[in-house]
Amino acid sequence: MKKHTLISFLLVLVTASLLFGAGVQEQAEAQAPQxxxxxxxxxxxxxxxxxxxxxxxxxxxxxxxxxxxxxxxxxxxxxxxxxxxxxxxxxxxxxxxxxxxxxxxxxxxxxxxxxxxxxxxxxxxxxxxxxxxxxxxxxxxxxxxxQTVFMYYNKDMYKEMGLSIPKTWAELIANFEAAKKAGYIPLGNGAKDGWCLETMVGGMGPSLYGGTAFFNDVVAGKKNFQDPAFIAMVEQMKSLTKYMPDMYMGISYEDMRSNFFNELSPHLIAGSYEAAYFKTQNPELNFDIFAVPGPKATDPAYVSVYxxxxxxxxxxxxxxxxxxxxxxxxxxxxxxxxxxxxxxxxxxxxxxxxxxxxxxxxxxELQKNATPYLFLVGFRYQQPTGSSLWQAAAQGVMAGTLTPAQAAKQVQDGIASYYKPFQK
The missing domain is CATH 3.40.190.10 (Periplasmic binding protein-like II)
Structure with a gap:
C-alpha cells in the first residue's frame, strides 16, 4: 500500500508540475511584450x-x-x-x-x-x-x-426627368435647368471650404481650359493662368452658382455630400473617394458618374487624376x-x-x-481621358502653393468680390513669385 501511495503521490506531483508549467507558459505568452x-x-x-x-x-x-x-x-x-x-x-x-x-x-x-x-x-x-x-x-x-474627379449623377432622378448623360456643356446646362424646374437643387456643390472649389475646377474645368495640353504648356511656362481659355473656364464656373444651393457660400463639404446622398440634388462634382461613403449613408442610392463635357461633342471630356x-x-x-x-x-x-x-x-x-x-x-473607363489635377500635381511644391492661391481666388469669384480675370491674375502673380518659367 505504501508503494502504491508513493507512486500516486509522485504522479500527482508530476501532473501538477506539468499543469503549473503550462499555466506559466500561457501566462508568459499572454504577457509577452507587444x-x-x-x-x-x-x-x-x-x-x-x-x-x-x-x-x-x-x-x-x-x-x-x-x-x-x-x-x-x-x-x-x-x-x-x-x-x-x-x-x-x-x-x-x-x-x-x-x-x-x-x-x-x-x-x-x-x-x-x-x-x-x-x-x-x-x-x-x-x-x-x-x-x-x-x-x-x-x-x-x-x-x-x-483619385479621379468627375460628376456624380442620380440615375433615378435622371430617369424621372427623362435626362441622358450630356455630351456638350450646353446639354449639361439644360440638365441643370430641368432639375431646377423639377424642384431639385441642380448642383449640390458649395463654396464654404476652399479646397472644395479646387475639386470643383478639377471636375468641370479641364474640358473647358484644354486639359493636358494646357497643363503641359502652363507647367513649361508657354502659357500662364491669365490665358483666355483659363479665364473663360472661371467665368463658366461662376455661372454655375445659379444652380447651386441657396446661400452656397455657406455650404460646407459635409453639406455638399448630404445634398447628394439625401437625393436633394441629382449632381455633385466630387472625387472617386466619395462612392463608398455615399453607399454607407444611403444604400438605396442609385448613382453613376460622367466626365463633364466641353463645348462640342467632339471635344475630349477630361477627368482630373492624381x-x-x-x-x-x-x-x-x-x-x-x-x-x-x-x-x-x-x-x-x-x-x-x-x-x-x-x-x-x-x-x-x-x-x-x-x-x-x-x-x-x-x-x-473615364480615365481614358485623364489629365493631371492642375494645381495639386503641378504647383503644390513651393509657397504660396497653387492650391492655396486658387482656393482663395475661387472663393472671391464665387462670392462676387473678384472677377475671373482678377482671380486669374492673383493666382498667376502668386506662383510667379517663385516659379522660374513664369519669370521669363
Missing part, C-alpha cells in the same frame, strides 16, 4: 475599414498591436506637422502626395523607404512620382490610391522593423483588393485586378 504602432489617417469615415484590416494584420503578427487614430481631413496636416515637429507622432501614417509629401520629407520627418521596401520598384512611375521628393529624388511613401495618398513611416519611429511589416501589409495585393472592393478606390498596388468592381471599372 510592439505598439501608432497609425494615423485623415479619413474618419474609413475607421471601420481600417479596424478590420488591422485585425487581419494583428492575427498574422501577434507581437504587434496597431492603434488607429483618425483626424478630420482639414485639420490633419496641422496636427501631424505639430506632432512630428515635437519629435513624436505616429509610426505609420497616411501621407499626402506631390508637394504635400515633399514638405514633410524635406523637413526630415519621413523615412526613405526604398531600402526597406524593394518592392516599390514594381509600382508605376506615375504612382511613385507622387511619393517622391523632387529635392533628393528619394521615395518617402508607399503609393496607396489614385496620386492621393501614400503610406509613410516616421523617421523618428522607435519601432521601424514593426512599422515596415505594417507598411508591407498596407502594400500587399490583399489590402489593395480590399481598397477596391470595400472603399471603391483605385489602388496603386501593382497586380490588383480592379475591374471586377463595376464602379471602379467605370472610373477606369
Amino acid at each position: 510592439t505598439v504602432l501608432e497609425f494615423w489617417t485623415w479619413r474618419p469615415e474609413d475607421v471601420d475599414f481600417y479596424a478590420k484590416q488591422i485585425a487581419l494584420f494583428e492575427a498574422a503578427n501577434p507581437t504587434i498591436k496597431v492603434v488607429q487614430t483618425a483626424h478630420k481631413n482639414t485639420e490633419y496636416n496641422t496636427i501631424l506637422s505639430a506632432s512630428l515637429s515635437g519629435g513624436a507622432g505616429p509610426d505609420v501614417f497616411q501621407g499626402r502626395a506631390y508637394g504635400g509629401l515633399a514638405t514633410f520629407a524635406d523637413s526630415g520627418f519621413l523615412e526613405p523607404l526604398e531600402a526597406w521596401m524593394p518592392e516599390l520598384k514594381n509600382y508605376s512611375a506615375t504612382a511613385v512620382l507622387g511619393a517622391t521628393s523632387p529635392t533628393d529624388g528619394k521615395v518617402y511613401g508607399s503609393p496607396a490610391v489614385s 496620386a492621393d495618398m501614400n503610406f509613410a513611416m516616421n523617421a523618428k519611429s522607435k519601432n521601424k522593423d514593426a512599422a515596415v511589416k505594417f507598411l508591407k501589409f498596407l502594400s500587399s495585393k490583399e489590402f489593395g483588393k480590399a481598397m477596391v472592393t470595400d472603399l471603391k478606390m483605385v489602388t496603386s498596388v501593382p497586380g490588383v485586378d480592379a475591374t471586377s468592381d463595376p464602379f471602379i471599372a467605370r472610373v477606369l
Whole structure:
C-alpha cells in the first residue's frame, strides 16, 4: 500500500508540475511584450475599414498591436506637422502626395523607404512620382490610391426627368435647368471650404481650359493662368452658382455630400473617394458618374487624376522593423483588393485586378481621358502653393468680390513669385 501511495503521490506531483508549467507558459505568452504602432489617417469615415484590416494584420503578427487614430481631413496636416515637429507622432501614417509629401520629407520627418521596401520598384512611375521628393529624388511613401474627379449623377432622378448623360456643356446646362424646374437643387456643390472649389475646377474645368495640353504648356511656362481659355473656364464656373444651393457660400463639404446622398440634388462634382461613403449613408442610392463635357461633342471630356495618398513611416519611429511589416501589409495585393472592393478606390498596388468592381471599372473607363489635377500635381511644391492661391481666388469669384480675370491674375502673380518659367 505504501508503494502504491508513493507512486500516486509522485504522479500527482508530476501532473501538477506539468499543469503549473503550462499555466506559466500561457501566462508568459499572454504577457509577452507587444510592439505598439501608432497609425494615423485623415479619413474618419474609413475607421471601420481600417479596424478590420488591422485585425487581419494583428492575427498574422501577434507581437504587434496597431492603434488607429483618425483626424478630420482639414485639420490633419496641422496636427501631424505639430506632432512630428515635437519629435513624436505616429509610426505609420497616411501621407499626402506631390508637394504635400515633399514638405514633410524635406523637413526630415519621413523615412526613405526604398531600402526597406524593394518592392516599390514594381509600382508605376506615375504612382511613385507622387511619393517622391523632387529635392533628393528619394521615395518617402508607399503609393496607396489614385483619385479621379468627375460628376456624380442620380440615375433615378435622371430617369424621372427623362435626362441622358450630356455630351456638350450646353446639354449639361439644360440638365441643370430641368432639375431646377423639377424642384431639385441642380448642383449640390458649395463654396464654404476652399479646397472644395479646387475639386470643383478639377471636375468641370479641364474640358473647358484644354486639359493636358494646357497643363503641359502652363507647367513649361508657354502659357500662364491669365490665358483666355483659363479665364473663360472661371467665368463658366461662376455661372454655375445659379444652380447651386441657396446661400452656397455657406455650404460646407459635409453639406455638399448630404445634398447628394439625401437625393436633394441629382449632381455633385466630387472625387472617386466619395462612392463608398455615399453607399454607407444611403444604400438605396442609385448613382453613376460622367466626365463633364466641353463645348462640342467632339471635344475630349477630361477627368482630373492624381496620386492621393501614400503610406509613410516616421523617421523618428522607435519601432521601424514593426512599422515596415505594417507598411508591407498596407502594400500587399490583399489590402489593395480590399481598397477596391470595400472603399471603391483605385489602388496603386501593382497586380490588383480592379475591374471586377463595376464602379471602379467605370472610373477606369473615364480615365481614358485623364489629365493631371492642375494645381495639386503641378504647383503644390513651393509657397504660396497653387492650391492655396486658387482656393482663395475661387472663393472671391464665387462670392462676387473678384472677377475671373482678377482671380486669374492673383493666382498667376502668386506662383510667379517663385516659379522660374513664369519669370521669363
